Amino acid sequence: xxxxxxxxxxxxxxxxxxxxxxDIAFVQDLARRQAEGGAGFIDVNTAQGNDEAEDMEWMxxxxxxxxDVPLCIDTTEPRVAKRALQIHRGKAMLNSxxxxxxxxxxxxxxxKEYGCSVIALTMDDxxxxxxxxxxxxxxxxxxxVLNKEKxxxxxxxxxxxxxxxxxxxxxxxxxxxCLAEIKKKYGVKTVSGLSNVSHQMxxxxxxxxxxxxxxxxxxxxxxxxxxxxxxxxxxxITTELLLNKDRFSRNYLKAYRNDALED
Numbered sequence: 422x423x424x425x426x427x428x429x430x431x432x433x434x435x436x437x438x439x440x441x442x443x444d445i446a447f448v449q450d451l452a453r454r455q456a457e458g459g460a461g462f463i464d465v466n467t468a469q470g471n472d473e474a475e476d477m478e479w480m481x482x483x484x485x486x487x488x489d490v491p492l493c494i495d496t497t498e499p500r501v502a503k504r505a506l507q508i509h510r511g512k513a514m515l516n517s518x519x520x521x522x523x524x525x526x527x528x529x530x531x532x533k534e535y536g537c538s539v540i541a542l543t544m545d546d547x548x549x550x551x552x553x554x555x556x557x558x559x560x561x562x563x564x565x566v567l568n569k570e571k572x573x574x575x576x577x578x579x580x581x582x583x584x585x586x587x588x589x590x591x592x593x594x595x596x597x598x599c600l601a602e603i604k605k606k607y608g609v610k611t612v613s614g615l616s617n618v619s620h621q622m623x624x625x626x627x628x629x630x631x632x633x634x635x636x637x638x639x640x641x642x643x644x645x646x647x648x649x650x651x652x653x654x655x656x657x658i659t660t661e662l663l664l665n666k667d668r669f670s671r672n673y674l675k676a677y678r679n680d681a682l683e684d
Contacts, residue, residue, distance in 0.1 A: 422637060422641070422643060422644065422657055422660075422661065422666075423461045423612075423642060423643035423644075424458075424459050424460050424462075424643070424644060424648050424654070424657065425460065425461065425462045425463070425464050425493050425514070425643060425644065425645040425646070426455030426456070426458070426460035426462070426463040426645075426646075426647070426648045426649075427464050427614070427615070427645045427646055427647055427648075428451050428455055428647060428649065429448065429451055429452065429455075429463060429466065429480065429484065430464065430465075430466040430495070431466050431468055431469035431470055431476075432466065432468075436448075436451070437469050437470065440467055440470045440476050440479075440480065441470065441471065443479060445483050448480065448483050448484065449484065449486065449487045451649075452483075452484040452487055452488050452490075453487055453488060454649045455490075455648045455649055456488045456489075456490045456648075458648035458649045458650075458654055459648050459654050459657070460490055460648040461490065461491075462490060462491055462492065462514050463488065463490050463491075463492050463493065464492075464493040464495045464516060465480045465481060465484060465492050465493065465494060465495060466496065467480055467496075467501075468495075468496060468497070468498075473496065473498060473501050474500060474501045474504050477494070477496065477501050477504060477505050478504055478505065481494075481508055481509055482508065485510055491509070491511050491512055491513055491514065492505075492514070493513070493514040493515075493516050493540070494509070494513055494516060494537075495516040495517075496516075497517075497524060498527075499524075499527030499528055499531060502515055502527075502528065503531055506531060506534075506537065509535075512536065512537060512538070513535065513537045513538070514537055514538040514539065514540065514578075515532060515535075515537045515538070515539045516539075516540040516645075517539070517540040517542045517580070518532065518539055518541050518563070519541065519542040519543075519544045519545065519559075519563070520545035520546075520559050520562055520563060520566075521544065521545055521546050522546055525566070529566075529570060532567075532570075532572055533570060533571075533572065536576075537576070538576040538577070538578065539567075539572070539576060539577055539578070540578050540579075540580050540612055541560070541563045541564075541567070541577055541578065541579045541580065542580050542582055543556035543557075543559040543560050543563070543580065543581045543582055543599070544559065544582060545559055545562075549582050549584065552595070553581075553595045553598040553599045556581045556582065556595075556599050557599055557602050557606065560579050560581065560599075560603045560606075560607060560609075561606065561607060563577075563579065564577070564579075564607045564609060574608075574609055575610075577609050577610065578609075578610045578611065578612035578642065578643050579603055579607070579609050579610070579611050579612070580611070580612045580613060581596055581599035581600060581603060581611070581613075582596075582617075583595075583596040583613055583614070583617050583618045583632075584617070584618075585617060585619070585620040585621060585622070586618055586619065586628070587620060592618065593618055593632060593635075596613070596618070596636075597635060597636070600636060600639040600640060600641055601639050601640070604639075604640050610642040610643065611640065611641045611642055612641065612642065612643040612644065612645065613636055613641060613643075613644055613645065614645045615629050615632065615633055615644045615645060616629055616646070616647070618632045619632070626650065626652070626653070629646070629647075629653065630652060630653055630656050633646065633653065633656055633657065633660070634656055634660045637657070637660045637661070637664065638660070638664065644657075651681070651682075651683040652683050652684075654681070655676070655681070655682045655683050655684065658672055658673055658676050658682065659682075661673075
């Protein structure tokens, strides 16, 4: 499963402070640790800084000085995304596109121009639907639009947008149903922002870990998660072993020999 490191996000107070102070040592250390934890992409978000575009350019340059892992450019603003994609070395991921008219029109040309992978959110101008059926419908609309624009669907990760359990006990189950149906109907990859499910709940890491393993059993392909959390990354490795996605147990045994597993 593809791990997208979530920690360089300006919604986190320590990261927001580091961006404000241009604390390059803090940012680069966090980038390194996420890469070492197994992140295949590192999400970068500067939306809560003073100048999102300036801060994003600084962040992209700072992170790419120290890691070879590509970045997931996390913004709702096409102008910010373009500025990041212009300087990004190699193939990036864009987080995100949706059926919101302004975002769709703003992000589509960038996806085509830069050939980046993309996270597609199941929301439109009416917001995030409450039902699985509506999210699945929007996923279909997104797939249709992207396919029409000749964007490689192998580079598309649909996020059915899990809502917190704190506001609805069935939110995780709704998400699981979305995963199963979206993969069955459209054959695209799926992703989740893992920590959303546990928002405002105690023992959040425990909820995130078990949510992840269930999502993987429904075929989820990627997760935006904390790759510095060894228990969480151990859950990824172990679940892949159990789902017969680790030939001859190679990854599990390698992680064991490297003392990377934590129970």
